[in-house]
Amino acid sequence: DTGVSQDPRHKITKRGQNVTFRCDPISEHNRLYWYRQTLGQGPEFLTYFQNEAQLEKSRLLSDRFSAERPKGSFSTLEIQRTEQGDSAMYLCASSLLGGEKLFFGSGTQLSVL
Amino acid sequence: GDSVTQMEGPVTLSEEAFLTINCTYTATGYPSLFWYVQYPGEGLQLLLKATKADDKGSNKGFEATYRKETTSFHLEKGSVQVSDSAVYFCALSDRSSNYKLTFGKGTLLTVNP
Numbered sequence: 001d002t003g004v005s006q007d008p009r010h011k012i013t014k015r016g017q018n019v020t021f022r023c024d025p026i027s028e029h030n031r032l033y034w035y036r037q038t039l040g041q042g043p044e045f046l047t048y049f050q051n052e053a054q055l056e057k058s059r060l061l062s063d064r065f066s067a068e069r070p071k072g073s074f075s076t077l078e079i080q081r082t083e084q085g086d087s088a089m090y091l092c093a094s095s096l097l098g099g100e101k102l103f104f105g106s107g108t109q110l111s112v113l
Numbered sequence: 114g115d116s117v118t119q120m121e122g123p124v125t126l127s128e129e130a131f132l133t134i135n136c137t138y139t140a141t142g143y144p145s146l147f148w149y150v151q152y153p154g155e156g157l158q159l160l161l162k163a164t165k166a167d168d169k170g171s172n173k174g175f176e177a178t179y180r181k182e183t184t185s186f187h188l189e190k191g192s193v194q195v196s197d198s199a200v201y202f203c204a205l206s207d208r209s210s211n212y213k214l215t216f217g218k219g220t221l222l223t224v225n226p
Contacts, residue, residue: 004156033213042117042202043157054212076135079142091156093187100145100164104156 002026006092012111013082016056020078021108028044032075033069033089033102036060043091049075075112082112117138119217126193126224133137134188136177136203144205146153146170146179151200152162153223158178160188160201193224 001052003022013019014088025032029102031050046065051072061067064082064110079086093102120135138146148160148170161170166181175190186203203217 031212035214042204042218043212043214045215048211048213052121056213059198093157093213098212100162100206101159102157102212104149106154106156 004092004094004103006090006105006108009106010109010111010113013083014113015084017082018078018080019082019110020076020090021110022092023075023077023092023094023105024090025074026103027073028096029094029103030072030097031095031099032069033093033095034075034077035093037085037089037091037107046077079110082110084094084112086110087112114216115144115205115207117203117217119201119216120220122219123221124221126222128195128224128226130224132188132190132197132222133194134161134201134222136186136188136200136217137224138184138186138203138205138214140184140205140207142207142209144207147204147206148175148177148186148188149202149204149216150204151219157202161220189195193222195224196221198224 033048034046037043049069064080089107091107093104145164147162149157150160161172163170163179169178204214
């Protein structure tokens with residue numbers, strides 16, 4: 001069990017640029033979740049996948065956000081035309097199908113200047 | 114919708130002091146309840162959980178009891194250590210919501226020697 005990996009750990013970008021984050025879940029985990037955490041707040045759910053299917057998206061996930069999980073393995077989260085309000089920690093988690101325990105990665109800290 | 118309210122921080126204690134972090138929840142179903150911990154620079158880790166009323170979760174000297182009558186899941190530890198300094202998140206999940214976690218805002222605990 002190598003854990004959930006996220007890349008990059010930190011990303012600084014200028015407003016209006018596009019950014020993409022990657023998450024590698026624990027290999028046998030069917031479910032993959034994306035969360036966003038801002039300073040002083042708990043993580044907020046963005047979206048989740050079961051294998052390659054994206055089954056739910058939060059209303060927090062505007063049209064500028066898109067997530068994919070091709071082949072049901074790693075996942076990417078892309079933010080287009082970034083805004084300063086997108087600055088946050090983006091967390092990925094994975095779990096077994098029907099499992100309550102989520103395993104979290106260390107997150108990608110995004111700063112939009 | 115589901116929500117979690119936890120004690121505002123920060124909390125500062127001396128080593129060997131008693132810790133309580135309050136957590137209450139609102140849920141439409143019968144959720145499972147969790148405490149996650151986030152050490153500096155690391156991802157969230159599951160600390161303990163309880164899946165039904167009157168269950169007690171425990172780990173590393175921490176305990177929390179699922180109290181349905183008061184919709185609470187308070188975290189306690191009899192004697193904290195400097196190494197317990199971290200942010201603690203109360204959370205719930207429900208099968209009907211596909212085990213998405215709903216988090217509280219987090220409580221920063223600092224333990225001084």
